[in-house]
Amino acid sequence: MLEIDSKLVKEEQQLKSGEKLILLKDSSCRTIVQSWIENGRDVHLSSVVGIDNVDSFQVFYYFMDRSDNTTLAIAVDLSTENPTTDTIGDLLGSTVYEGEVAEMFGIKFEGNEISNVFLPENWVGGYPLRKSWKKEDYFND
Amino acid sequence: MTKDYTEFNLGPQHPALKEPETFRVVVEGERIVKAEAILGHTHRGIEKVAEERDYNKALYLAERICGICSFSHNANFARAVEFVAEVEVPERAQYLRVLVAELERLHSHMLWVGVLAHEIGFDTFYLLVWNDREVVMDMLETLTGNRVNYGMNNIGGVRADLTPKIKKMLKKKLEELKPRLSNIKDIAFNNKTIISRSKGIGIISKDMARKTCVTGPTARSSGIDWDLRRDQPYFAYENLDFEVPVSSSGDVYSKIILRIKELFESVSIIEQVLEKIPDGKIMTNVRGKLSGKAVSRIEAPRGENFHYVDFRGQKEPYRMKVRAPTYANVVSSVEVLVGHYISDIPVIVAANDPCFSCTDRTLIIDRDQERYQVLNSKDLRRASIEHSKEVS
Numbered sequence: 001m002l003e004i005d006s007k008l009v010k011e012e013q014q015l016k017s018g019e020k021l022i023l024l025k026d027s028s029c030r031t032i033v034q035s036w037i038e039n040g041r042d043v044h045l046s047s048v049v050g051i052d053n054v055d056s057f058q059v060f061y062y063f064m065d066r067s068d069n070t071t072l073a074i075a076v077d078l079s080t081e082n083p084t085t086d087t088i089g090d091l092l093g094s095t096v097y098e099g100e101v102a103e104m105f106g107i108k109f110e111g112n113e114i115s116n117v118f119l120p121e122n123w124v125g126g127y128p129l130r131k132s133w134k135k136e137d138y139f140n141d
Numbered sequence: 142m143t144k145d146y147t148e149f150n151l152g153p154q155h156p157a158l159k160e161p162e163t164f165r166v167v168v169e170g171e172r173i174v175k176a177e178a179i180l181g182h183t184h185r186g187i188e189k190v191a192e193e194r195d196y197n198k199a200l201y202l203a204e205r206i207c208g209i210c211s212f213s214h215n216a217n218f219a220r221a222v223e224f225v226a227e228v229e230v231p232e233r234a235q236y237l238r239v240l241v242a243e244l245e246r247l248h249s250h251m252l253w254v255g256v257l258a259h260e261i262g263f264d265t266f267y268l269l270v271w272n273d274r275e276v277v278m279d280m281l282e283t284l285t286g287n288r289v290n291y292g293m294n295n296i297g298g299v300r301a302d303l304t305p306k307i308k309k310m311l312k313k314k315l316e317e318l319k320p321r322l323s324n325i326k327d328i329a330f331n332n333k334t335i336i337s338r339s340k341g342i343g344i345i346s347k348d349m350a351r352k353t354c355v356t357g358p359t360a361r362s363s364g365i366d367w368d369l370r371r372d373q374p375y376f377a378y379e380n381l382d383f384e385v386p387v388s389s390s391g392d393v394y395s396k397i398i399l400r401i402k403e404l405f406e407s408v409s410i411i412e413q414v415l416e417k418i419p420d421g422k423i424m425t426n427v428r429g430k431l432s433g434k435a436v437s438r439i440e441a442p443r444g445e446n447f448h449y450v451d452f453r454g455q456k457e458p459y460r461m462k463v464r465a466p467t468y469a470n471v472v473s474s475v476e477v478l479v480g481h482y483i484s485d486i487p488v489i490v491a492a493n494d495p496c497f498s499c500t501d502r503t504l505i506i507d508r509d510q511e512r513y514q515v516l517n518s519k520d521l522r523r524a525s526i527e528h529s530k531e532v533s
Binding site for chain 2: 097
């Protein structure tokens with residue numbers, strides 16, 4: 001079971017698909033993932049999702065523990081002024097997932113140098129998946 | 142002796158797989174010392190576009206994420222929206238979804254076997270498998286009306302039903318397919334060229350597979366015994382009996398064996414569906430605005446397909462996120478290239494059944510002598526074929 005110390009939990013929700021969604025007090029889930037791995041959990045990261053809530057950003061992680069066939073979603077809220085969290089890319093294969101969130105939302109993952117996955121290296125079009133993004137702000141045609 | 146460093150781009154055009162992607166590779170002599178994937182050549186902003194489409198229209202966008210596993214994306218998005226809508230999909234529709242999903246797995250795996258044979262230089266086998274694959278394509282066309290983008294799903298069920306006439310045709314086609322699959326199995330399991338070009342090549346260890354979070358046949362060929370159809374069943378899979386082949390060697394050969402075994406399991410699943418499918422309706426209507434978040438994951442031919450939807454009181458998703466299996470497997474594809482020969486690149490890259498392409502030019506840079514040479518995709522494939530001749 002992928003467990004989280006209740007002191008770290010800000011809010012517990014449930015996805016409509018049935019999984020538990022834990023919203024953390026902290027802006028990073030690195031220590032949690034690290035402890036799972038150190039404790040021998042067979043952790044699989046399905047995806048990292050960036051979400052723009054307009055007044056804040058959110059990073060949504062979806063984990064599965066193959067040891068006991070359980071799933072868990074974790075979310076961290078980040079401020080719009082300094083949307084930064086720690087990478088878990090060196091712990092699980094998520095460097096490209098984080099890189100995608102970085103380039104699409106402008107969210108920084110400390111410790112992950114990849115900030116360009118899908119967009120061209122010379123991209124000047126801002127962060128396209130932000131709700132405030134408008135094509136006209138960057139492109140004339 | 143001059144030390145040759147070779148830096149080249151595999152891609153964005155690929156001679157076999159019809160999707161553009163680039164691998165930037167550095168080699169010392171013939172050995173690869175560094176590799177990096179450059180993604181995004183076909184990024185179409187589908188997630189952004191979906192935010193402006195209601196769920197019925199976004200369903201068709203999802204189908205166009207991939208031409209080979211279009212049903213997987215279409216069905217997965219439908220399932221995620223159905224979670225949010227809290228709708229019960231009719232049992233007959235769940236069986237029909239399994240039917241198309243397994244036909245898709247059949248044609249996808251057969252396509253992959255052909256592609257790998259082509260990369261090895263065994264074009265007779267490639268054409269034989271692709272010819273046999275037409276039997277599956279005929280089944281898909283008869284059932285859904287299309288060979289590629291089937292448009293099979295609606296939110297709440299499926300669009301096309303299985304009539305007695307179609308059922309009879311599918312059974313007949315399955316009988317036609319079985320000996321063809323046995324022939325494919327005999328060749329793939331015993332051919333000297335295939336074995337020598339794939340055994341011990343491109344090994345993904347279980348540890349690497351775990352750490353890089355690979356999925357599907359790529360994970361199972363590295364000893365990770367996991368298949369969402371069995372372990373977290375969806376659609377009607379919990380009512381069906383099937384084996385999940387697993388291997389522990391992690392090389393290209395194990396991926397061939399595993400996928401071919403999966404072909405036979407898919408045939409078995411389809412036969413069970415045709416026997417067990419219950420009568421009843423195939424659709425439950427879903428209307429109106431939605432609220433809530435949901436994740437749906439299904440076992441696509443290449444592995445775990447992830448869809449996330451977030452509705453906030455509208456028919457349009459506030460956020461839609463897709464993580465296709467190739468995206469999960471790309472990190473291992475790159476890491477495993479290191480230490481291998483240039484001529485192994487096409488085989489190793491193709492082994493993970495990537496949904497992208499490569500190999501349009503090779504730029505050889507001799508840094509000591511400040512010279513460079515451009516090779517094209519034919520040169521690279523020629524190197525692979527020459528290597529096959531040497532080892533067989």
